[in-house]
Amino acid sequence: MIEDIELETLINEVYEYYGFDFGSYSRASLKRRVNRIYHLDGFTHFEQFLSKVRSDPEYYRHMVDEITVNVTEMFRDPSFYTVIRNQILPLLGTKPFIRLWHAGCSTGEEVYSMAILLKEAGLLQKSLIYATDINAKVLETAKKGIFPLRMMKEYSENYRDSGGKEDFSNYYTANYGIAKFNEELAQKMVFSQHNLVSDTSFNEFDIIFCRNVLIYFDNDLQKRAINLFDDSLAVLGFLALGTKETIKYSISPGKYKQLDREKIWRKIK
Amino acid sequence: MEKDQVNPDFKVVIIGGSAGSLNVLMQILPQLPAIKSFAIVIVVHRKSTDEQTFEELIELKSAVKVKQVEDKVPLLPGFIYVAPSNYHLLFEKNNTLSLDTSEKVNYSRPSIDVSFESAAEVYKNQLVGILLSGSNADGTNGLKVIQNEGGTVIVQNPESADMPFMPNNAIQNMIPDYILNIQEILQFILSMDN
Numbered sequence: 196m197i198e199d200i201e202l203e204t205l206i207n208e209v210y211e212y213y214g215f216d217f218g219s220y221s222r223a224s225l226k227r228r229v230n231r232i233y234h235l236d237g238f239t240h241f242e243q244f245l246s247k248v249r250s251d252p253e254y255y256r257h258m259v260d261e262i263t264v265n266v267t268e269m270f271r272d273p274s275f276y277t278v279i280r281n282q283i284l285p286l287l288g289t290k291p292f293i294r295l296w297h298a299g300c301s302t303g304e305e306v307y308s309m310a311i312l313l314k315e316a317g318l319l320q321k322s323l324i325y326a327t328d329i330n331a332k333v334l335e336t337a338k339k340g341i342f343p344l345r346m347m348k349e350y351s352e353n354y355r356d357s358g359g360k361e362d363f364s365n366y367y368t369a370n371y372g373i374a375k376f377n378e379e380l381a382q383k384m385v386f387s388q389h390n391l392v393s394d395t396s397f398n399e400f401d402i403i404f405c406r407n408v409l410i411y412f413d414n415d416l417q418k419r420a421i422n423l424f425d426d427s428l429a430v431l432g433f434l435a436l437g438t439k440e441t442i443k444y445s446i447s448p449g450k451y452k453q454l455d456r457e458k459i460w461r462k463i464k
Numbered sequence: 465m466e467k468d469q470v471n472p473d474f475k476v477v478i479i480g481g482s483a484g485s486l487n488v489l490m491q492i493l494p495q496l497p498a499i500k501s502f503a504i505v506i507v508v509h510r511k512s513t514d515e516q517t518f519e520e521l522i523e524l525k526s527a528v529k530v531k532q533v534e535d536k537v538p539l540l541p542g543f544i545y546v547a548p549s550n551y552h553l554l555f556e557k558n559n560t561l562s563l564d565t566s567e568k569v570n571y572s573r574p575s576i577d578v579s580f581e582s583a584a585e586v587y588k589n590q591l592v593g594i595l596l597s598g599s600n601a602d603g604t605n606g607l608k609v610i611q612n613e614g615g616t617v618i619v620q621n622p623e624s625a626d627m628p629f630m631p632n633n634a635i636q637n638m639i640p641d642y643i644l645n646i647q648e649i650l651q652f653i654l655s656m657d658n
Contacts, residue, residue, distance in 0.1 A: 196585075223554035223582050224564045264566045410535040410551075410563045417536070439534045439548055439563050 197230050201241045205229060205248065212249055215259065216392050219416035228262035235261075260332050264411060267301040268346070269308045270353035271406070272438050276308065277358045278457050283433060284316045287401055293322040296400045296427065298391060298420075299408030300326040303337025308354075309404070310380040311366060315359070319383055325398065327389035334386045340376035342367075347374050391420045396427040403428060407437035414444055421445040428462050435459045472559060474541040475502035475590045477653060478583050480576030480606065482509040482598025484626030486518065489596070492650045493544070494525040500657050503539055504528065505561075507547040507579045509572050509598070519546050535563045547574040554582040570602035580606020589614035592656075594649060596620045598630030604637050611638065618642045618649060 202225065206217045217225060238244040247254050270276050287293050293313075297306045306326045313319040328334050342350075351363035367374040389397070391408070403424050409417045421442050424434055434442065434451070436458045442451060451460040481488065485508050510518065522544060523530045531543040539545065539559050547553035551563040553574050569575035580593050580603065593610040595603045597620060607617045619640040622628035634640060644652060 221554075221556065221562045223556050223562050223585075224566070227554070227564070227578070227582070228566070264564065266565050266567060407563075407565045410565070414536060437535075437565075439551060441534050444536065 197226065197233060197241060199226075201245075202226050202229060205245060208245060208249055209255070213252075213255055219392065219413050219419075221411055221413055224264070224411055225262065228264065232258055232261045260330055263330050265301045265330065265333050267304045267407075268353070269304040269342070269350040270357050270359075271305065273353050273356035273358075275357075275435070275438065275457060275459075276312065276353075277356075278454065278459065279309075279435075280312055280316070280358050282454065283402065283459070284312060284318060288316060288318050290401060291321065293318060293402075294398065294400045295322060295324045296398070296403045297324065297326040298389070298403060298405040298424070300328050300334075300337060300386075301330070302333045302342070303340065303386075304342060304350075305404060305406065306337060306384060307340060307342075307376050307380055310384065311354070311359075313383075314380065315361065319380075322383050324384045325400070326384055326386050329388065329390045329392075331388055334388065338381070338384075338386050340378075340381050341373050342376070344369055344372050344374045391423065392416060396423055398427065399429050400427055400432060401429055402433040402435065404435045406435065407440070409436065409440050418445040425450075425462070430462055430464065432462050433459055434462070472587055472590055475592065475656065476505060476539070476583060476587045477502055477592045477594065477656070478505045478507065478580060479594045479596065480507045480580060480598075480603045481596030481620075482572075482576075482600050482602065482627070482630055484597030484599075486510070487597075487626065488620065488646055488649075490521070490525065491646050492653065493522055493528065495650050496526060496528050496653065498527050498529075499542055501541055502656055503541050504544045504653075505539075505547070505553070505579070505583070506544065507553060507574050507576050509574070509576075509600070509602070510549055522546070533561060533563075536560045547579060549574070552578045554579070555586040557586055559586075570600060572600065572602050576603035577606040581609045584610040584613040584615055587615065591615035592618065592652075594618045594620070595631055595634050597625035597627045599627040600630060601633045603630060604634045607634055607640065608638050611641075616641050618644055618652065620649065621645045 210216050233244055300306050313322050354363045367376045452463050453460050519530050528544050531545055533545050533548055539561055554562040556562055569578050583591055593607050611617050617640045619631045619634045621643050622631045624645045625631050
């Protein structure tokens with residue numbers, strides 16, 4: 196296990212050499228991730244690892260890709276998607292144009308899930324889905340809409356549990372262990388790199404999804420991100436977080452109203 | 465924020481288990497009076513659909529209050545915390561809990577090893593790790609780390625476990641401080657407030 200002081204040294208050096216600030220990331224998780232890549236890549240001395248990160252930008256990028264968590268799935272928490280389908284989309288559907296933002300979209304599984312819901316509600320044509328992440332590599336995967344075929348059984352169950360009525364396999368073409376999702380779904384997606392630590396608001400949205408991203412941030416950075424979402428949300432827009440995340444430590448109560456027990460808040464002023 | 469590290473002034477009991485462990489917990493937790501000087505954290509493998517039910521059951525049967533685990537919830541003595549399914553549960557140095565959706569460890573999320581190791585780093589000799597019934601190898605490495613950091617390690621006597629594999633695996637790979645039957649585990653926890 197690397198030492199706390201070593202982790203702090205790495206954070207400082209990365210900031211100094213590359214300008215990327217991990218200083219407000221949750222330490223418990225960050226330490227596990229750094230420790231994992233340190234051992235996977237066969238380092239035995241911390242100095243050696245540090246010097247590789249400093250001197251080799253290619254390796255630095257690889258390290259960042261590996262320490263940011265990119266585990267995601269389609270229709271994760273089906274009950275969440277049931278609420279989106281039955282309660283949120285009918286409201287958004289009354290608008291002439293719908294802007295959505297998936298912040299920290301990783302490889303895009305949730306973005307495609309959302310496109311499927313929009314299509315089934317007949318709203319995809321008037322929607323624009325922005326999908327952002329700090330990690331350029333995962334965005335490339337997301338753009339292609341190619342996911343492992345072995346996951347499709349679970350995803351199709353999630354889809355059905357969320358209230359999906361179609362044959363899920365109609366949404367992709369299976370080929371040599373991969374599932375390529377229909378181009379039609381990606382038509383309204385815009386992918387771009389965006390960093391919640393340092394970048395600012397870039398548009399106004401009707402709904403923002405940021406699920407299981409804030410858990411990697413400390414309270415201060417969570418506050419920054421949630422205020423960035425607040426700046427980017429239209430009044431009566433929605434903010435959707437992961438099932439164990441909350442805005443209550445970050446924003447003044449009264450500005451948002453929570454939907455029942457779901458982690459979806461509506462901006463009311 | 466994590467830099468403002470203070471030595472935790474309370475103890476933490478972390479209990480890990482898999483198949484057959486809920487039954488053990490339901491023999492222990494209802495027997496506890498309100499606890500004062502320590503917190504109990506439970507990390508068990510289970511289906512996400514059982515989640516609410518288990519916490520509601522503890523709330524109903526036990527005098528100890530259950531705090532819902534959300535990301536960055538403060539860890540306080542006097543309460544029971546249950547790791548949510550589909551997340552790893554981690555401990556921060558400022559006495560809060562963090563969640564993490566990274567890869568499964570030992571085919572499990574939450575992984576007992578992950579939580580034991582993380583708790584050991586923060587709570588050191590203030591930590592008691594208890595491993596219960598189960599049919600997977602999760603937990604053994606975590607117990608080793610708890611012991612290395614000065615904490616106390618208890619393994620359920622495999623003879624009293626529905627699924628002895630998990631406690632057996634621990635006993636074969638390390639020397640626990642105690643190997644206890646269910647009633648003895650209860651007595652141990654009861655003695656902690658004295």
